[in-house]
Amino acid sequence: MSEYDLAVVGGGPAGAAAAIEAAGLGLRCLLFDEGSDAGGQVYRPPAFAAATGGPDAAAGAALRAGLAGSAVERAFGHRVWFAGPAAEAAGFELQAVGPEGNRRVTARALLAAAGTSERVFPCAGWTLPGVTGLAAATILLKSQKVLPGRRVVVAGCGPLLPLVAVGILELGGAVAALVDLNGPADWLAALPGLAARPDLALRGLGWLARLRRAGVPLYTRWGVRAVSGREAVEAVEIGPVEADWRPSRQRPALRIEADALCLGHGLLPASELTRLLGAAHAYRPEAGGWLPVLDEAGRTSLPLLYAAGDGARLLGAGAAPLAGRLAALAAARDLGRLSEAAFAQRAAPLRRRLRRAARFGTAMARLCTPRPGLVEGLGADAVACRCEELTRGELGAAIAAGAGSLAALKAATRCGMGPCGGRLCNATAHALLAAAGRSAAEIGAPSARPPLRPVPLAALTGSFDYADVPIRELSPR
Amino acid sequence: MTVPGPGRRLRFTFDGVSLEAIAGQSVAAALWAAGFRALARAPRSGAPRGPFCAMGVCQDCLLLVDGVAVESCRVAVREGLVVERPERPA
Numbered sequence: 001m002s003e004y005d006l007a008v009v010g011g012g013p014a015g016a017a018a019a020i021e022a023a024g025l026g027l028r029c030l031l032f033d034e035g036s037d038a039g040g041q042v043y044r045p046p047a048f049a050a051a052t053g054g055p056d057a058a059a060g061a062a063l064r065a066g067l068a069g070s071a072v073e074r075a076f077g078h079r080v081w082f083a084g085p086a087a088e089a090a091g092f093e094l095q096a097v098g099p100e101g102n103r104r105v106t107a108r109a110l111l112a113a114a115g116t117s118e119r120v121f122p123c124a125g126w127t128l129p130g131v132t133g134l135a136a137a138t139i140l141l142k143s144q145k146v147l148p149g150r151r152v153v154v155a156g157c158g159p160l161l162p163l164v165a166v167g168i169l170e171l172g173g174a175v176a177a178l179v180d181l182n183g184p185a186d187w188l189a190a191l192p193g194l195a196a197r198p199d200l201a202l203r204g205l206g207w208l209a210r211l212r213r214a215g216v217p218l219y220t221r222w223g224v225r226a227v228s229g230r231e232a233v234e235a236v237e238i239g240p241v242e243a244d245w246r247p248s249r250q251r252p253a254l255r256i257e258a259d260a261l262c263l264g265h266g267l268l269p270a271s272e273l274t275r276l277l278g279a280a281h282a283y284r285p286e287a288g289g290w291l292p293v294l295d296e297a298g299r300t301s302l303p304l305l306y307a308a309g310d311g312a313r314l315l316g317a318g319a320a321p322l323a324g325r326l327a328a329l330a331a332a333r334d335l336g337r338l339s340e341a342a343f344a345q346r347a348a349p350l351r352r353r354l355r356r357a358a359r360f361g362t363a364m365a366r367l368c369t370p371r372p373g374l375v376e377g378l379g380a381d382a383v384a385c386r387c388e389e390l391t392r393g394e395l396g397a398a399i400a401a402g403a404g405s406l407a408a409l410k411a412a413t414r415c416g417m418g419p420c421g422g423r424l425c426n427a428t429a430h431a432l433l434a435a436a437g438r439s440a441a442e443i444g445a446p447s448a449r450p451p452l453r454p455v456p457l458a459a460l461t462g463s464f465d466y467a468d469v470p471i472r473e474l475s476p477r
Numbered sequence: 478m479t480v481p482g483p484g485r486r487l488r489f490t491f492d493g494v495s496l497e498a499i500a501g502q503s504v505a506a507a508l509w510a511a512g513f514r515a516l517a518r519a520p521r522s523g524a525p526r527g528p529f530c531a532m533g534v535c536q537d538c539l540l541l542v543d544g545v546a547v548e549s550c551r552v553a554v555r556e557g558l559v560v561e562r563p564e565r566p567a
Contacts, residue, residue: 034533047501047506117532117534118530118532120529127524128524128525128527129514130514132529133529135530135531136531136532137531139531139532139550140509140531144502144510145499146506232515387520389520418520418536419536420535420536424530454536456545
């Protein structure tokens, strides 16, 4: 028999809400998270007392209090690196490395709620120290109280741009330029979705007013051309872009002296777990890329496997707990712990609220849907895969020679085989293949293999003496 | 570049240099605040690399912390911690 009814991977707003809901329905529930506490990246627990404040901090504190008052068994500081069908019982086997070493558990049902990493498309010089992701900058600013630099260029797309710029000002840094790939027309198109969350829309307007008061130069429909410096960032070259985000040829570029660049192009759902288990996935660029195919309650194509939150599709932190609770209800229903009538009664109001909350998150995600010019304008010498230090030219040559899928490109160049597990280059490789005329079906989803995250070998092997390793006798010749 | 404020101060060493951090800060953030941003080297060119994702994905902040290779953005500073850049294989 499985040890748990439900294992949840990811303790952000989706996973934590799902775990609380499931435990409330009497399910034995285990929650894994890599962090020291629940909250995920959006409600990241503050590293120290000085690093608090804001509506997100309150939401995070409420989520952690809710979890502490529940019957959910929590496994923080655990990296889930393996998932598969359990050998000894119906359900799933998970392995995770935590503070006490490797842990193997079985669960009848599994919810993937692993959230996102950040998508950053390359530019010349983006590997220099001093270039960070926008999400990285929010962690430095909010959780660590460290400025990315004294004079920072903030560039890319989406709602993290003004958030990071204001964060820098609040800590006493200077924002040399705010460079947004989107123009006023793109933001206007997002307005109907923004109206679904007037509180957040107002917060955004407040940020813009703060930036204007501080005299931060704002460049819309502009992008980063190149970063330069010897040992770290010294200057950032920016210039206007066309509607497809290709660098515009007509107007000259501007060189800005800066010691840091915060660059980001939206979020990348972490769908490794459902991909590893073999659930059906579809390519939906407007919702984050390769995503598990889900029904209205978060059921994947595989029995008793569920997905929720931004790791399943980019709907935002407001939608995540609702999707998580729906998935928990579905799991309870599918495990026979909830009648169909009780499920329908509880799910209906959650679905209504989810649809409304999703309008805001979807509008934000659309501001970051990649456009083809972003990589097509990339120079041949720019590094495209950081871990293996492969340039756009090297990847382009392999694509021209016939590599037509992520798997073929990986086999030809090692793109995606470094320690990041392809999280930093798969989106770029996909875009380069698409630019060469390949369809999403040809390109394919990145293959997920264990270990899903880097884990120390010693945690898996334990300590041993070579003398104790059994060696079979050689067979006679 | 750490903002002055409350918080207990801790000392740790980085490649033999004694540095100060606020209790709770990650090793990567404390080093960043002290002006050390180039922590790793690129695999082919040997060009400098620094913390990029701050959430345990990019591996560009990998350091030896008390002798164990870890993502320095994901480990909090403790008093007396010995942090070193790993030696690059020839």
